[in-house]
Amino acid sequence: MMDDSQTVVYRQALNKTFAAAFSGIGYFFKTERNGKIQAAAALLAIVAAFWLHISAVEWILILFCIAAVIALEMVNTALEHLCNHVHEDYHPSIKIIKDVAAGAVLFASITSVITGLIIFIPKILPLLKS
C-alpha cells in the first residue's frame, strides 16, 4: 500500500510524464510540415466519415489508420532529430535509419489510403449517380 506522501510523488511523476508527452505532441503539430499535412488529411477523413455515416467497424479502421500514420510520423521526426544531433555529417548508418523510418511512414500511409478508398468509394459512387 502507498502512503499519502508516496501517492503525491507518484501523481507528480505521472503529471510530468503527461506534460512531456503533450509538449511533444504540441511541438510536432506546431513545427512539422508533415504533421500539419497529416492533421489536415485526418480531419478530412473524419468529416467524410461523419458525412457518409460509416459503420462502427469502419470508424475503428479509419481511426486506427490515422493513429498509425501520425504516430509513425512522430517517431520518424524524433529519430530525425536524434540523428541530426548525434551526427550532422553524412553517415551510411544515418541514411539507413532515416530511410527506414521514412519508409515506415510511407508504408502506413499507402495502406491507409487504400483502406480509405475501400471504405469511402462504395459510399460516394451512389451519390454521384443520383
Ligand SMILES: Nc1ncnc2c1ncn2[C@@H]1O[C@H](COP(=O)(O)OP(=O)(O)OP(=O)(O)O)[C@@H](O)[C@H]1O
Ligand atoms: N546525415 C546523413 N547521412 C546520410 N544520409 C542522410 C543524412 N541526412 C539525410 N540523409 C538522407 O536524406 C534523406 C532525407 O533526410 P532529411 O533529414 O532531410 O529528412 P526529410 O525526408 O527531409 O525529412 P522531413 O521532410 O520529414 O523533414 C534521408 O532519408 C537520408 O536518405
